[in-house]
Amino acid sequence: MTTPVLSVRDLSVSFRGDARTVHAVDSVSYDLAAGEVLAVVGESGCGKSVTSMAVMGLLPPTARVEGSVRLAGRELAGADERTLGKIRGKDIAMIFQEPMTSLNPVLTVGRQITEVLRRHQGLRRREAVERAVELLTLVGIPAPRSRIDEYPHQLSGGMRQRVMIAVAVACDPSVLIADEPTTALDVTVQAGILEVLQSLRERLGTAIVLITHDLGVVAELADRVLVMYAGRSVEEAPVHELFAAPRHPYTSGLLGAVLRPGGEGKRRLPEIPGLVPSLDTQPDACTFAPRCAYADDDCTAARPDFETLGGTRAGHGGVHAVACRHPLPLTPTSPEVMQ
Template identity: 75%
Template structure:
């Protein structure tokens, strides 16, 4: 059994969405209040497309993806719609979700050392996916697992397959997670901070693996990351989230060339650029003042207004809805024209 390249790769813009999220809401009922972790997120994902989801910690990126995977705890209340290949996932039975997870829908979790089972060999953890979803014999599943370890760039895969997670480096463990996630050639792969805490060389290798999967198999990828350099290099489109809400959606070219939401500009301004120095010669980063708000008290207004230097009265009294600026560029901001140009920000 070998990987085969598509005979005619499908361009994302030519294909119908394989995953559609519409008006997704996720809340958690606590003893004293309700936490509104996700509020009104929508996007489409087509075969071979990479959608980056960015924002500060606590903005709802991982919760959104866990909702798509059907992995949120019973205390979560989910609203809206999530369809995979046209089939509704919100409200689907656990049996249905289990039949899809690992086969049509997979996830690379953020920390492989806590996601991999420490008492099972990496080969055992890969083969159990193949036996369950593809009904392979143990011998065929082992041969396929060796192929997968080789695919993700692990040297001597026929030897590594019998090792335990603690015997592998951090980069190798992350590659094992990818091998498990792509074992059944899923239509959608969610990668939650796949390069966190890895050195630059290993990061590049992991990203190359993801690009190869996209190009060879037409896998659609949701990439959750804080690294805007990774976004610029890897993604096709970007969803910027703030306080559980969508702030801006755009192609990579549009977002990096003409970010329109003050929060998007703040994120880009916090990236160190060549020549950004203080008078004392130290590297200088622009900061977004304040913190992400408490999601128990979401206002019916712009959530970013308390941190925005361009906020006006209507920002504090009315919630901005997503509206189209041009093409696929959408923004939730009352006054996008009031934001400065990139040149003004660096002065």
């Protein structure tokens, strides 16, 4: 793997309340190379979005963040708001999950795009407007010159999502974090959004962290996959290798729950028994053990290390790494998941 543009090391996030402390993220690490797409998957509440908000420095004061986040060699963890304000939107940007609540309802979409351009690139108003039209064209919005004077509520969900992408890529950031960019969109709009992200990657060399529940989207767009469970990394692998031969029982369970073409009504959809554990504590053990058919005393005696399958401490890039005492054997799963 080439020198990473984004390097996250042992990132942990906890939230302290009056009665308890929630450990939302526990020692997550990954690298991201220029032009690469890393998909982060897992059940709701596993820490995917919190991890990315911590990378962006957008968590509330109640959050305690530990670890390292380096963007092109520059440390972001612990940086003050003034420093982060110069970086966010310029070098690293985020597409938020729900554009209707992320876009300002009282400002036109043109104003929201030009604000980023004028702040970070110092463009004059006329130059910023012309650039905004170019960006709306780039993300596939028809009649862009007239759209810049419209408000978010006047656009469809797919159009709002494209505006969010235009705002995020206005300054050609080296890293783009896309948090559920296709949620609640119909399949045709979803295909358009994915095409836009793929185009940005190819044209600008943008590295993308893709947070999603949709394994079909992962198969189509991602180069590597990071699987999270209960705030921890449990498996990381190149996308085709992960789909063909998952090694962690949790990953296998996720893939097994994917609907396959023509399979409806012929079998009961597999489910992972039990519930996601409370994040009040992070035990020195495998957190998936209570739900795992392969768990034994070794799994509950100590926390498994995140290691490559060769037995050494996991690096990053093309390796297949797993945090499991008993990785699944190399028995490839059905290729239908990839179709």
